[in-house]
Amino acid sequence: MPELKVKGVTIVETFAEAFPMVGTRVIITAPTLEWAMISARTMTGFATSVIACGAEGGIERTLSRKETPDGRPGVAVLLFTMNTDKLQTQLRNRVGQCVLTSPGSACFAGLEGEKKLKLGASLRFFGDGWQMSKVLGGRRYWRIPVMGGEFVCEDTTGLTKQAVGGGNLLVLGKSHEAVLAACTRAVKAMAEIPDVITPFPGGIVRSGSKVGSQYKGQIASTNDAYAPSLKGAVKSDLALNIEAVLEIVIDGLSADAISEAMHAGIHAIAKGGSREGVTHITAGNYGGNLGPHHFHLKEIVG
Amino acid sequence: MSALTFELKHTPDQRLDLSPLVPAKLAGLNRKEIEALAINTTREALTVGDAFKVKGKDAENIRFEGTDERCDKIGAGLAGGVILVDGDTGTLLGTKMKSGKIGVTGSAGMLTGASMSGGEISVNRDVGDQAAGVAFGETMGMKGGFISIGGDAGALLGERLRRGLIVVGGKAGDYAGARMIAGTLLLKQGAGRYAGYGNRRGSLIFLEKPKDILPTFSDSGVMEFDYLRILEKWLREQGLRIRFGARARRLMGDMAVLGKGEMLILV
Numbered sequence: 001m002p003e004l005k006v007k008g009v010t011i012v013e014t015f016a017e018a019f020p021m022v023g024t025r026v027i028i029t030a031p032t033l034e035w036a037m038i039s040a041r042t043m044t045g046f047a048t049s050v051i052a053c054g055a056e057g058g059i060e061r062t063l064s065r066k067e068t069p070d071g072r073p074g075v076a077v078l079l080f081t082m083n084t085d086k087l088q089t090q091l092r093n094r095v096g097q098c099v100l101t102s103p104g105s106a107c108f109a110g111l112e113g114e115k116k117l118k119l120g121a122s123l124r125f126f127g128d129g130w131q132m133s134k135v136l137g138g139r140r141y142w143r144i145p146v147m148g149g150e151f152v153c154e155d156t157t158g159l160t161k162q163a164v165g166g167g168n169l170l171v172l173g174k175s176h177e178a179v180l181a182a183c184t185r186a187v188k189a190m191a192e193i194p195d196v197i198t199p200f201p202g203g204i205v206r207s208g209s210k211v212g213s214q215y216k217g218q219i220a221s222t223n224d225a226y227a228p229s230l231k232g233a234v235k236s237d238l239a240l241n242i243e244a245v246l247e248i249v250i251d252g253l254s255a256d257a258i259s260e261a262m263h264a265g266i267h268a269i270a271k272g273g274s275r276e277g278v279t280h281i282t283a284g285n286y287g288g289n290l291g292p293h294h295f296h297l298k299e300i301v302g
Numbered sequence: 303m304s305a306l307t308f309e310l311k312h313t314p315d316q317r318l319d320l321s322p323l324v325p326a327k328l329a330g331l332n333r334k335e336i337e338a339l340a341i342n343t344t345r346e347a348l349t350v351g352d353a354f355k356v357k358g359k360d361a362e363n364i365r366f367e368g369t370d371e372r373c374d375k376i377g378a379g380l381a382g383g384v385i386l387v388d389g390d391t392g393t394l395l396g397t398k399m400k401s402g403k404i405g406v407t408g409s410a411g412m413l414t415g416a417s418m419s420g421g422e423i424s425v426n427r428d429v430g431d432q433a434a435g436v437a438f439g440e441t442m443g444m445k446g447g448f449i450s451i452g453g454d455a456g457a458l459l460g461e462r463l464r465r466g467l468i469v470v471g472g473k474a475g476d477y478a479g480a481r482m483i484a485g486t487l488l489l490k491q492g493a494g495r496y497a498g499y500g501n502r503r504g505s506l507i508f509l510e511k512p513k514d515i516l517p518t519f520s521d522s523g524v525m526e527f528d529y530l531r532i533l534e535k536w537l538r539e540q541g542l543r544i545r546f547g548a549r550a551r552r553l554m555g556d557m558a559v560l561g562k563g564e565m566l567i568l569v
Contacts (some may be wrong), residue, residue, distance in 0.1 A: 029528075070531040106528045111362040128560070132503060134486065134529060135446070135465055136536045143529050 004298055008274030009281060011266065011297050016168045017285035018293040022087050023080040023163030023253050024117055025060065025110030028099055033062060037297050039102035040075040043094045043284075047079070048200045049249075051220055055090040055164060056080045058197030066141045066173035069108050070152070076110050078197045080165050080251045084115070087159060092122050095153070100126065100144075106152040109139070111253075113158025115233035120144075120153035159255055164293050167258035168209070169265050170226065170282045176244035178277030180204070182269040190267035195257035196250050205247040206283060223284075242279065255293050264302045303360040304503075306336075310356055310368040310389070316344045317392065318353060322373040325383035325402075328361040355440040366391075372409055380421060393430070395422045397437045399447070411436065412456070415449045418466075431475065434468050442483065445470070450542060457494070458488050463504055467533075468540060479506045482563065486569035488533070490544065493496045501556045501563035507533075508567045509546055513563070518553035523567055527552075 004011040030036035040059050043141045047057035056079070063074035079094070081087040083084040083156030097106045100123060107119060120142035123132040134141050134157070142154035158266070169186070173179035190196060198204075213221035224230050225237040238245070248265060252258040266281055283297055308323060319342035322328075326337060337351030350356065362383040363472050366376060377385045390408035397413060401421040412430035415423045417437035434444035434469035435458055440513070444460035450469045457475035463485040466507035469534070476494035479487050482504035489497075493513045498504075499516060506542055507530075526548045537544055550566040 065341045069535065070528050072528075072531065132505075132562070132564075133484075134505070134533075136467065136532065137539075141529065141532060142526075148530065149525050150527055152532065 006270040012282035016283035016295040017291040018166040021163040021165035027108040029074040031070040031104040043098035043160040056199040109157035111158035116156040172279040172280040186268040196252040304358040305363040306355040307365040308354040321378040419445040426452040428453035435461035502560040519553040522552040
């Protein structure tokens with residue numbers, strides 16, 4: 001069977017293996033978009049991987065004044081964990097420490113879920129008895145007096161158990177510069193897709209991991225098969241001319257959203273063609289036995 | 303399907319209790335059965351057919367035409383559906399209603415929306431005393447929902463209000479928000495004396511500075527309230543365009559009781 005190529009870039013016939021997660025969305029507003037972004041970035045700052053951050057999170061998109069409940073500029077944030085209890089804890093801590101504290105901010109539900117997560121319902125206690133609740137159109141908002149005025153926070157937000165984490169693309173190339181440029185382009189293209197985030201720094205992971213390690217207690221370690229400096233020593237998956245591999249990890253509120261993001265990503269990566277220096281696009285999996293979601297690159301590219 | 307319409311035949315010479323004429327009680331009845339329903343009155347026994355000309359079929363969508371201030375309890379206990387009244391209504395319009403919508407083109411009498419727990423009432427002109435107040439046998443006033451009054455409201459608006467929002471386009475009478483537990487009154491043209499008397503946690507929002515403020519309301523100064531932005535936007539979505547911005551003076555009270563309520567006076 002001939003190799004599948006897009007603009008000379010080989011699309012390896014494999015699949016990304018992804019896992020079910022629970023996810024939620026909140027909307028953060030502020031007097032300016034800049035301050036809404038500061039608040040959202042702080043809330044999702046240390047949220048690249050559930051391995052050690054407790055949650056995976058990121059900024060989904062910015063919202064215009066028309067799209068927010070208070071008519072101020074806003075940012076939609078997605079947050080994912082492996083179960084509902086952890087998501088509740090992470091949401092409370094992150095909104096409590098990063099949004100409540102942020103000047104002029106307010107926080108609202110961003111998802112109509114079958115189940116609810118507490119938002120203002122737990123943060124209201126910061127008001128020490130001076131908090132006030134207001135119900136408008138069936139939605140409850142808490143007004144919590146703070147030094148900067150009043151922090152308004154919706155009572156609850158929805159959650160979805162249909163979320164998927166760990167959709168991914170691995171990009172191989174003949175120079176670090178080429179791979180980074182292609183991946184940066186891809187992250188930008190994926191940012192346009194609703195319901196997904198790329199939680200790693202700038203959307204890109206440079207240190208993909210394998211499960212386990214030779215050291216006791218280390219649950220993940222470097223993916224040696226894709227480390228270009230180890231080509232001569234380990235059973236490498238890389239050709240000799242590959243200088244760098246970068247990965248884009250995608251979390252989404254649904255499997256379809258991840259497919260769509262991967263589609264946009266692949267085409268953005270291949271846009272520069274093989275001439276740019278990108279040689280392969282592949283994906284990470286564990287043989288297919290661990291994660292129920294398989295995103296086959298061949299199907300996604302079409 | 304056309305709206306089930308009740309057209310008043312002639313001016314009633316006694317008060318009419320129209321509480322049976324709600325969707326839940328009319329569903330599945332044909333016109334003859336509806337016309338045979340009894341109406342509670344004060345003197346002579348009466349059926350629906352005696353007082354009204356009945357037209358249309360859709361019991362989820364009821365219209366009253368030509369009603370006056372003796373037509374009481376329209377939409378009482380409403381639990382879904384729409385009632386439109388082309389005319390005035392008597393007392394207890396939409397009392398104890400749970401959901402659905404009532405619209406009145408004219409004025410409504412006393413105890414409009416008393417102890418209602420949900421849904422929406424809009425009255426284009428005035429309402430009588432004790433709107434959103436305490437229905438007979440109840441301990442609390444309105445417990446949820448939305449009332450919009452185009453004209454003036456009588457005394458004791460929102461008495462013992464527990465939850466919900468009331469917007470008054472005109473003036474409210476004395477004791478607006480008296481003894482209110484929580485909830486919100488938005489008064490476009492102020493209120494009479496003793497507004498917020500005994501207010502525990504409720505909000506009285508004044509678009510204009512009221513002439514008379516109880517001494518038991520304590521000034522917290524002017525600041526921005528994001529809640530007012532949410533309220534303004536939500537009202538606009540309901541078709542009420544009221545511009546009031548986010549800056550307001552906050553007075554807390556009534557300090558004679560719990561003191562966690564507020565007056566927000568827009569600046």
